[in-house]
Amino acid sequence: MRRLSRLAVATLTCALTVGTVQAAEVNVYSARKDHLLKPVLDAFSHKTGIKVNLLSASEDQLLERLKSEGKDSPADLFVTTDVAHLHAARVAGVLQPVTSKAIETAIPAAYRDPQGYWTGLSARSRVVFYAKDRVKPSEITTYEDLADPKWKGRICVRSSSSTYNQSLLAGLIAVNGPTKAEAWAKGVADNMARKPQGGDRDQISAVAAGQCDIAIANTYYYGGMLTSTKEAEREAAAKVGIAFPNQQGRGAHMNVAGAGVTASAKNRGEAVQLLEFMAGPEAQALFAQANNEFPVRPGVAASPVVAAWGVFKAEDINVAMLGENRAEAIRIFDRVGWR
Amino acid sequence: MLLRPQTACRPPNAWVLTISVLAGLVSLPVLAVVANLAAPSLDIWRHLAATVLPAYVGNSLLLMLGVGLGVAVGGVGAAWLVTMCRFPGSRGLEWALLLPMAMPAYVVAYTYTGLLDFAGPVQGALRLLGGWASARDYWFPEIRSLGGAVTVMTLVLYPYVYILARTAFLEQSVCVLEASRTLGRTPWQAFVGVALPLARPAIAAGVALALMETLNDFGTVQYFAVDTFATGIYRTWMGMGQPAVAAQLGAMLMLFVLVLIVVERLSRGAARAHHTTPRYRSLPRIRLRRWRAFLAFVFCAAPVAFGFAIPAITLAAWSSGSETDVAAFVALAGNSLILATVTGGLAVLVALVLAFGRRLHPTLFLAVLLRLTSLGYAIPGGVIAVGILVPLTALDREIAAFARQHLGLGVGLLMTGSVGALVYAYLVRFLAVAANTVEASLDKVTPNMEAAARTLGLSPLATLRRVHAPIMRGSLLSAALLVFVDVMKELPATLIIRPFNFDTLATRTFTLASDERLADAALPALAIVAAGLAPVVLLSRAIARSRPGDHS
Numbered sequence: 001m002r003r004l005s006r007l008a009v010a011t012l013t014c015a016l017t018v019g020t021v022q023a024a025e026v027n028v029y030s031a032r033k034d035h036l037l038k039p040v041l042d043a044f045s046h047k048t049g050i051k052v053n054l055l056s057a058s059e060d061q062l063l064e065r066l067k068s069e070g071k072d073s074p075a076d077l078f079v080t081t082d083v084a085h086l087h088a089a090r091v092a093g094v095l096q097p098v099t100s101k102a103i104e105t106a107i108p109a110a111y112r113d114p115q116g117y118w119t120g121l122s123a124r125s126r127v128v129f130y131a132k133d134r135v136k137p138s139e140i141t142t143y144e145d146l147a148d149p150k151w152k153g154r155i156c157v158r159s160s161s162s163t164y165n166q167s168l169l170a171g172l173i174a175v176n177g178p179t180k181a182e183a184w185a186k187g188v189a190d191n192m193a194r195k196p197q198g199g200d201r202d203q204i205s206a207v208a209a210g211q212c213d214i215a216i217a218n219t220y221y222y223g224g225m226l227t228s229t230k231e232a233e234r235e236a237a238a239k240v241g242i243a244f245p246n247q248q249g250r251g252a253h254m255n256v257a258g259a260g261v262t263a264s265a266k267n268r269g270e271a272v273q274l275l276e277f278m279a280g281p282e283a284q285a286l287f288a289q290a291n292n293e294f295p296v297r298p299g300v301a302a303s304p305v306v307a308a309w310g311v312f313k314a315e316d317i318n319v320a321m322l323g324e325n326r327a328e329a330i331r332i333f334d335r336v337g338w339r
Numbered sequence: 340m341l342l343r344p345q346t347a348c349r350p351p352n353a354w355v356l357t358i359s360v361l362a363g364l365v366s367l368p369v370l371a372v373v374a375n376l377a378a379p380s381l382d383i384w385r386h387l388a389a390t391v392l393p394a395y396v397g398n399s400l401l402l403m404l405g406v407g408l409g410v411a412v413g414g415v416g417a418a419w420l421v422t423m424c425r426f427p428g429s430r431g432l433e434w435a436l437l438l439p440m441a442m443p444a445y446v447v448a449y450t451y452t453g454l455l456d457f458a459g460p461v462q463g464a465l466r467l468l469g470g471w472a473s474a475r476d477y478w479f480p481e482i483r484s485l486g487g488a489v490t491v492m493t494l495v496l497y498p499y500v501y502i503l504a505r506t507a508f509l510e511q512s513v514c515v516l517e518a519s520r521t522l523g524r525t526p527w528q529a530f531v532g533v534a535l536p537l538a539r540p541a542i543a544a545g546v547a548l549a550l551m552e553t554l555n556d557f558g559t560v561q562y563f564a565v566d567t568f569a570t571g572i573y574r575t576w577m578g579m580g581q582p583a584v585a586a587q588l589g590a591m592l593m594l595f596v597l598v599l600i601v602v603e604r605l606s607r608g609a610a611r612a613h614h615t616t617p618r619y620r621s622l623p624r625i626r627l628r629r630w631r632a633f634l635a636f637v638f639c640a641a642p643v644a645f646g647f648a649i650p651a652i653t654l655a656a657w658s659s660g661s662e663t664d665v666a667a668f669v670a671l672a673g674n675s676l677i678l679a680t681v682t683g684g685l686a687v688l689v690a691l692v693l694a695f696g697r698r699l700h701p702t703l704f705l706a707v708l709l710r711l712t713s714l715g716y717a718i719p720g721g722v723i724a725v726g727i728l729v730p731l732t733a734l735d736r737e738i739a740a741f742a743r744q745h746l747g748l749g750v751g752l753l754m755t756g757s758v759g760a761l762v763y764a765y766l767v768r769f770l771a772v773a774a775n776t777v778e779a780s781l782d783k784v785t786p787n788m789e790a791a792a793r794t795l796g797l798s799p800l801a802t803l804r805r806v807h808a809p810i811m812r813g814s815l816l817s818a819a820l821l822v823f824v825d826v827m828k829e830l831p832a833t834l835i836i837r838p839f840n841f842d843t844l845a846t847r848t849f850t851l852a853s854d855e856r857l858a859d860a861a862l863p864a865l866a867i868v869a870a871g872l873a874p875v876v877l878l879s880r881a882i883a884r885s886r887p888g889d890h891s
Contacts, residue, residue, distance in 0.1 A: 027839060034850055053839035055756070056850065060577040061835040064725045065755075068732040072739050072752050074839075088580070159564065161574055197483045197564035198452075205458040210472060230858060236458070266751075327579040334390040339566055 025051040026270035029066065030079035031059035032257060036291050037079065040283045047277070050270050059085040066094040066262065073264040076271035081257040082163045084170070086118040087323030095260040098272055106279040110316055111256055111296045120256030121278050122293040125314065126168050127252050128243045129215045129222060131207050140214065140243040143172065143253065147187025155188060156203040156212035159196040160333035164218055164255065169332060170325035171253050171315070178328060186336040196339050201225060201233075208236035215240075223292025223305045244312040251313035255322075256296065354799070358696040358705060361689055366711035368726035368767050369593070372718060375586035383575065383584045391571065399567040401485055402492070402560070403550050409493030410549040414500025415542055417639045419530060422508040425624045426632035432639045434879035439646030440498035441871030443828040443845065445558035446864045447491050449852060450650040452562065453657070455482040488563040492553055494646035499552070499821065500545035503776060506813045506882060507541035508534060510783065526625060540782045543603050544775040548821070550599065551717040551771065554592055558830070568592050569719040576722065589718050596717040597710065651868060658861035671863065672870045675827050675843040678758070682765040683823035687815050689766065690773035694781050695803050709774070716771035720831035727764045727832060731755050756838045764832040769825045773818040780814030781807065813882045820878040827871050844870060
C-alpha cells in the first residue's frame, strides 16, 4: 500500500512537472438511481465537454463518506433524492452556498435553500391510491382521515424505515404537533391490512390484487407502473386510482430530490455549471419524462401520465422541519408499532 | 491494546510482528466501530428497550436458531451422503450442491416473494382455480415472514457447512473409520461416533460462518419484513442520527458472536481432533439402492432445486425481453471476477499466515487479536463499511497533508475510492471466512508432523509450505472459493468505497432492484450466478481431487 501511494506520488509529480493539461471534470456523489441521472450527465458532458465522474450509493453512506473525507473529499456535487438528507448535509457542514442567477430565475424559492446550500431539482408527492371498484375517490379527503377507524384493515403502506414515510410523519409533526402526529400514526398502524412490507409499487399492486383498499405511495412509482413494459404492472395500475389529499386545506405532502455543491469542491466552477444545467429546461424535461416526477422549473411540461392527473394543490415544504423532525418521527413509529 | 505480547522480553519475532501488523490492519475498522461505546445515550436506550429492542433480539435469536439448525442438518447430511455413498446423481450433486452459494440471498428473496406473494403468479393461479377474490377468502403461508427468511437464508447459506464438512470428510483417514467398523459399529454409528467428532471443528466453523452471515444480513430481512439487530443498527444510526447507539448495538452483536465462538471452543474441551494416522487411501463408498437411494437423492437435490434452479429459472423468465448491453456486462463481470479472485487468494494467504503463526506462538495476545479480525464479518456490511472509511480516510488525509506541506502537491486522497481500498475492505469483511476454514483444517494436522519436519531441519516457513499446505490443500481451496463468492455478492462496502464510474455485477443488480425494477435486475443477478459458476465447478473438482494420497 505504501509503495503504491509512493508510486502514485511519483507519477503525479511527473505529470505535474511535465505540465499536462487535464481536461475539465466534475465529481458527483449521487443517491439517485444511475439510469435516471446518467442521461442528464451525458447530455451535460456532450454540451460542455466537461467529464462527469459518478459514484452512486445510499445518501446516508455518501454523507458519512463526505464527513470522513472532510476538505480532502474529491466530491464536487452531492445529489440526493430526499430533502431531509440535503438538510442533514448542510447541517454536517459538507455543503457550501452558491449564488447563481440562472438557478434563482429557474427554480422557485420554495424548492431552494434560502442561503443557496442546495437546490431542489424535481418534486414528488406522497399521496393515496385507491381500488377503483371498491372505493369512491370522494371518500379520500385528508391524511388525517386515514387514521379514522372506517379504514380498519384496509390500508397498505411500507415500513417506517422508508425515508419517505419518515418525511411524511415529520411533516405532520410540523403541522399538527407531536401528540396529534403520534395519535395519527397509531390510527394508521391500527388500520393496516397487513404488516408493512415491500416498496411503494408493492403497496399499489396489493390494492389491485384486493389485499387492501387504499395505499400510501409516491406519485412517480404509480407513473412508472402505468408506463411499465410489463403487462401485469400496467394492468394492476389500471385498477387503481390516485387521490391527492388535503386539497381543501394545506395541500398534498411534497418532497424534492436535489443537489448541493460540496464544501470541499475542487472543481467548483464545473459543479455550479452542472447544477445550473440540471435546473435548465433540457435536464428538467429529462427528469420529468424519465421518472414521471414533477418538474420544478416553471414552463417545463410534465410527462403525459403525470399531466393526466391534473393540477393539484401542493403543500409548502417546510424543509428544515422535515429534516429536524426525522428522529422524532422514527421514535413515534417505534412507539406505535409501525415497523 | 493493553495486553503485551509474552514474547516482548525476547527479540521481536518476525512471525509475531507480521501477525500483529496484519491482524491490526484488519481489525482497525472493528475498533473504529467499537470506539463509540463510551458515548452516553441512556435516553435512546430507554426508548429502544421500551419499544423495539425486544423484537430485534427475539427475531435475531429465532432467525439464528432456525438457520443454524437448517444449515447444520442440510450441510452435514448432504456432505456425508455425497462423500461416503453412491446413488444415482451423486457425482453431479457433489458440485451442484455448491451452486446456491453463487446466489445472493437478497436475490433469492426477490424471486420467492415475486413468485409467492399475494400479487404473484402462484397465488394468482390459486385464486383463479378456487374462484376466490381477496386475501380473506383463503389461507396461504406468508412468504414475507420469519419463516420465509429462515428458509431463504438456509437455502443460500448451507453450502458453507456443506463445503467445509465435505472437505473434512475427504481429509479423514479411512483407517479410523475401518477401525470403528471392525470394532462392530454400523455405518451410521461410525458416522455419529467417529466421523462427526473428527469433522466437528470444520462443521462448527461452517455453522459459525452461516450464523455471522445471518446476523450481518440487512437486505434479506428487510425484504421479508423481519426486524433484527441489523435493522435496529441501521435505523438508529441513519434515521435517528445516533451513530454511537448504533455502534453500541453493533458491539452487543459482536459480543454475542464472541460468546458463541468461545462456548463452542470450550465445549470441545480437551478433545483434539487431529488425524493421528498418515495413511490414506480411496474412500470406500457405500452403494445405496432403491428407496434409500431415492431418499438420499431427494435430500441432496432439494436444496439445489430450491436454492438454485427455481430462482435461476425465475430470473431467466423475468429477464427475457429486456435489452442487454453485452460490452457493459463484460466490463462489470470483469471487475467482479478480478476483485473476487485477488481477494480470495490474498485472504487465504493472510489467514494461513495468521493461523500458523498463532500455532507457533500460542499467546493470549495473538489469540485475542485474531478473534478481533473475525468480527468484521458479523457486523452489518453498511456499518463496517463506514468503520473502514474512518481509518482509511484518516490515513489518507495524513498523506495528503504531508504531500501538501512537504512536496507542495495537492494529491487529494490516494487510497480512498481506489481498487486497493476495496480489496482492503473485502479483507476486513471476509477474512473470517478464510480464517475459520483454514484454522479448522490446521487444527486437524497433528503437531507430530510439524515436529518431525522441524527435527529434520525445516524452517517454520518451509514446514508450512512443504508439509501443511499440501495436507490442507482442499481446505485452502475451499477457503478461497468461499471468499470468492462472498466478494462476488458483496454490496454495502463496494457501494461506498468503490472508485468513481466503477460498477460490479452486485452493485448493478442492487441499483436496479432497489428501484423496484426487479425485471431489469434479473439479468445482472443471473450474471453474478453465471460468473460464479465456473470457479465453483472448477474448485469443487479440485477439492474432490485434493484428498491426501489421491495424487502424488
